[in-house]
Amino acid sequence: MVELQLLAPEALVDPVSDALIDELGALSVSVEDADADTAAESALFGEPGLPPPRPGWQRSTIRALFEEADAAEAAAALLLAQDWAEGLERHAVSEVPAQDWVRLTQSQFAPVEVTPSFWIVPSWHTPPEAARQVIRLDPGLAFGTGTHPTTHMCLRWIATRAAERAAAWHAVLDYGCGSGILAIGAALHGARDIDAVDIDPAAVEATRLNASENGVALRAGLPDAVAAPAGGYPLVLANILATPLKLLAPLLCGHVAPGGDLVLAGILERQAEELREAYAPWLALQVSDAQDGWILMTGRR
Numbered sequence: 001m002v003e004l005q006l007l008a009p010e011a012l013v014d015p016v017s018d019a020l021i022d023e024l025g026a027l028s029v030s031v032e033d034a035d036a037d038t039a040a041e042s043a044l045f046g047e048p049g050l051p052p053p054r055p056g057w058q059r060s061t062i063r064a065l066f067e068e069a070d071a072a073e074a075a076a077a078l079l080l081a082q083d084w085a086e087g088l089e090r091h092a093v094s095e096v097p098a099q100d101w102v103r104l105t106q107s108q109f110a111p112v113e114v115t116p117s118f119w120i121v122p123s124w125h126t127p128p129e130a131a132r133q134v135i136r137l138d139p140g141l142a143f144g145t146g147t148h149p150t151t152h153m154c155l156r157w158i159a160t161r162a163a164e165r166a167a168a169w170h171a172v173l174d175y176g177c178g179s180g181i182l183a184i185g186a187a188l189h190g191a192r193d194i195d196a197v198d199i200d201p202a203a204v205e206a207t208r209l210n211a212s213e214n215g216v217a218l219r220a221g222l223p224d225a226v227a228a229p230a231g232g233y234p235l236v237l238a239n240i241l242a243t244p245l246k247l248l249a250p251l252l253c254g255h256v257a258p259g260g261d262l263v264l265a266g267i268l269e270r271q272a273e274e275l276r277e278a279y280a281p282w283l284a285l286q287v288s289d290a291q292d293g294w295i296l297m298t299g300r301r
C-alpha cells in the first residue's frame, strides 16, 4: 500500500477528496489539521452524529491510500494540473508499512466499566471476573459502543436504578437505539418487552444482531413500525441530541406511562434550560448525571 500526502487549503478539501475517491482510484482518504499541535491549530468542534461544521481546516493534510505508487503519482500529477486546484501541494508518496489492521483496530477497544459489576466487553476480550452483567459488543456502523459519555450515563442510570425500579420495567422503549446498547443494558437489568427504534435502518439491523448475540429478546424497527403498549412504557430512554429531543418532546412524553421514567441524553450542560422548558408541559426534567460536558436529564410522569 502507498500513501499520497497532499496539503490543501480549506476550499479544496472536498473537491480533492471527491476526485481522489470518485475519479483517481484512491482506496481511502483521510483529512487532518496540517497545523495540529502548533500555535496555528484551530480546533473544529462538531456534535456527534452531525456532519463537521466545515469540510476541513485552514490548511489540511489529505492522505490517500493507493495500491500502487504509479497510481498515486498519476493522481497527484493530474490534481496539480487542474486550474481549480490552485494552492494544492504534493508533499510525499510513501510506502505504508504492513500492519495487522484488525489487531490494531481491536487494540483501541478495551472493556468499558459502567459499574464494578456491569461491563461492556468486545468479543475479543474476556470479561473481568467481577462482571455480573456483561454486554458483548463490537464497534460497528451504528452509534453506541459504551465509550461515549451520553451512552455511559444512560447505562449507569439503568444499573443504579434497577434494584429499586426494574420490577416496573415490564415494557421499555429505547428511542434512537443505535447499536441497541441501552435496550440490551436494560434487558440485562430485568427489563422485559423491549421496543428499540431508530430512523436509521442500519441501526435497526445492528440492534437486532447485537440483541441476538447477547441472548436478548426485543422488537427493533423504524419509529413508525412499533406499536406502543396500552398505558405506555414505564421506562423510555432516548439518547439523541438536544434539537431532535426538543421536537420529540410530545411524542416521547406521550409514550411514558403514568409514574414512569423518561431518561434523556445527548444534551450539553448549556442546553439544560431549553430542554426543561420543552418538556415542562408534560413533566419536570432534572439533571441526574454529568460527564465531560454532557448531562443526563430525567423526569417522572
Ligand SMILES: C[S@@+](CC[C@H](N)C(=O)[O-])C[C@H]1O[C@@H](n2cnc3c(N)ncnc32)[C@H](O)[C@@H]1O
Pocket: 048, 049, 142, 143, 144, 145, 146, 150, 151, 154, 175, 176, 177, 178, 179, 180, 181, 182, 197, 198, 199, 200, 203, 223, 239, 240, 244, 266
Ligand atoms: C447518539 S446515538 C445513540 C445510540 C444509543 N442509543 C446509545 O445510547 O449509544 C442516536 C441515535 O438516534 C438516532 N436518531 C436520530 N434522530 C432520530 C429520530 N428523530 N428518531 C429516531 N431515532 C433518531 C440516530 O440514528 C442514532 O442511531
